[in-house]
Structures are given as structure tokens and as C-alpha cells.
Amino acid sequence: MPIVAEWFNSPEVFGAYNPLLQMPKADVEKLFASPNELKLFIVEKKDGTKVGFVAHFCVIHIDGRLLEIGYSFVPNERGKGYCTEAATMMVDYLFLSKDVGRIQAQTDERNVASQRVLEKAGFKKEGVLRRSIFIGGEWRDAYIYSILREEWKEPKILARTA
Numbered sequence: 001m002p003i004v005a006e007w008f009n010s011p012e013v014f015g016a017y018n019p020l021l022q023m024p025k026a027d028v029e030k031l032f033a034s035p036n037e038l039k040l041f042i043v044e045k046k047d048g049t050k051v052g053f054v055a056h057f058c059v060i061h062i063d064g065r066l067l068e069i070g071y072s073f074v075p076n077e078r079g080k081g082y083c084t085e086a087a088t089m090m091v092d093y094l095f096l097s098k099d100v101g102r103i104q105a106q107t108d109e110r111n112v113a114s115q116r117v118l119e120k121a122g123f124k125k126e127g128v129l130r131r132s133i134f135i136g137g138e139w140r141d142a143y144i145y146s147i148l149r150e151e152w153k154e155p156k157i158l159a160r161t162a
């Protein structure tokens with residue numbers, strides 16, 4: 001989708017704490033077919049305005065795969081609770097539809113807004129991934145967060161259908 005490639009290449013949308021992807025549209029499309037199984041949901045307002053995205057993907061470890069989420073919203077739509085709602089809904093969706101016991105997320109240690117979103121969506125901070133993200137020409141520390149199925153307990157926004 002063209003708007004996704006636009007956002008991935010936009011320092012304003014990706015903000016100060018995300019590595020810019022800087023890739024042509026064709027390469028962005030390839031991301032969706034990669035072994036990471038990236039799935040991205042565009043968040044729209046009722047009037048159809050596209051305000052951001054929430055995504056899930058697999059992080060591949062030597063002994064398995066972990067499910068991770070990420071998100072970004074356009075600058076003039078931040079601070080309205082959209083990301084918290086989208087992340088909470090994504091957690092509901094993943095625990096309802098996938099056989100996983102854990103969902104994780106990573107944020108730059110300085111990204112307080114993202115950390116707040118994760119806390120409000122029920123994630124717990126696990127620790128520091130030292131020098132794990134390359135942003136603005138230097139390696140930065142990231143915090144890793146997770147929510148376990150037993151902590152989630154039940155859907156907060158979505159409903160069970162079966």
C-alpha cells in the first residue's frame with residue numbers, strides 16, 4: 001500500500017526513536033512476504049482518514065519464533081489514545097487467534113510515549129536490550145516489554161466469536 005511505504009520513509013511519522021527504513025516501495029512490499037511474516041493494519045478514523053498503523057511480526061531466534069508488535073501514528077493525531085486502543089486490540093486479536101503464550105514489544109529507552117502505550121495495554125517491562133537499535137548514527141539501548149496470555153486473561157475490546 002503506497003501510504004505504508006510513505007510512512008516507512010518518513011522521519012516525522014517514524015519519529016526520533018525508530019530506525020528509518022528508507023526503502024523503495026517494491027522493497028516495502030517484499031517485507032510482507034518475508035519470513036518475519038509482517039502483517040500491518042492501517043488505523044483509520046470514522047471519516048476514513050488514515051492516522052497510523054499497528055503491526056505484528058515474528059522475531060526469529062535460533063530456538064523458535066517470538067511474536068512482536070510495533071506501531072506509529074502521524075504527528076498531528078498523537079496523544080488522542082489511538083495507539084493505546086490499537087495496541088490493546090492487537091493484543092486481543094493475537095491471543096484470540098494464535099496459539100502463543102507471549103507477545104513482546106521493544107522501544108528505544110527514551111521513547112516515553114511508546115512505553116506508556118505498552119503499560120496501558122497491559123505489557124510489563126522485562127529489561128534492557130543494550131545497544132540493540134541503531135538510530136541517528138549510534139547504537140541505543142532498548143527496553144523490552146511483554147504480555148503473557150495469563151496476564152491478558154480476556155479480550156478488552158474485541159469479542160470472542162466461538
Ligand SMILES: CC(C)(COP(=O)(O)OP(=O)(O)OC[C@H]1O[C@@H](n2cnc3c(N)ncnc32)[C@H](O)[C@@H]1OP(=O)(O)O)[C@@H](O)C(=O)NCCC(=O)NCCS
Binds near residue numbers: 072077112
Ligand atoms: C509512540 C506513539 C505510537 C504513541 O501514539 P499515540 O496515539 O500518541 O499514543 P496514545 O495517545 O494512545 O498514548 C500516548 C501516551 O504517552 C504519553 N506521552 C506522549 N508523549 C509523552 C512524553 N514525551 N513524555 C511522557 N508521556 C508522553 C501520553 O500522555 C499518553 O499517556 P496518557 O494516556 O497516560 O496521558 C506515537 O507517539 C508515535 O507514532 N511516535 C513515533 C513513532 C514511534 O515512536 N513508534 C513506536 C516505536 S516503539
